[in-house]
Amino acid sequence: MMITPCELPEQAAILSDVTPEMAFADRGYNGVDIDGVQIWNSGQRRGVTRGLKAMIKRRSAIEPTIGHMKSDGKLDRNWLKGALRDAMHAILCGAGHHLRMIWRKLRLFYTPILDNRW
Structure with a gap:
């Protein structure tokens, strides 16, 4: 629709x-x-x-962020049925996108620390 x-x-x-x-x-x-x-x-x-x-x-x-979530974050295809599940899918895709960003920052922060330890 x-x-x-x-x-x-x-x-x-x-x-x-x-x-x-x-x-x-x-x-x-x-x-x-x-x-x-x-x-x-x-x-x-x-x-x-x-x-x-x-x-x-x-x-x-915001436009490129939505594009990345559609291509990389599985926002393009919703397998859930119903309006509430559509909203849940969008929220979970957004949360996954933010977690990937946080993990990337943590990896960049901790990699030099761990490399110097060995």
Whole structure:
């Protein structure tokens, strides 16, 4: 089932019990107008303050992480059935991604220490 851009704020309100006031989107959302939601596109120049620019850049930083989780972290195929299990699958994939990052940092920290000991 495909969700249209106009349904996304409604879906976010259902999932988080908070109605969004701003949405940061890519250029595919050019021309989309949703009542009560300000849509900020990447590459937009008019009316963008320093804080909004940082939020737009933050959204751009999340995109590669989601791509890595889809290709390396088994987020691409969900074997579980139902909406609750879909959410559990996404949370577990995110937790696995963070654990892999922590293990990588620990390996980089402890490898020089252990190499000097031998």
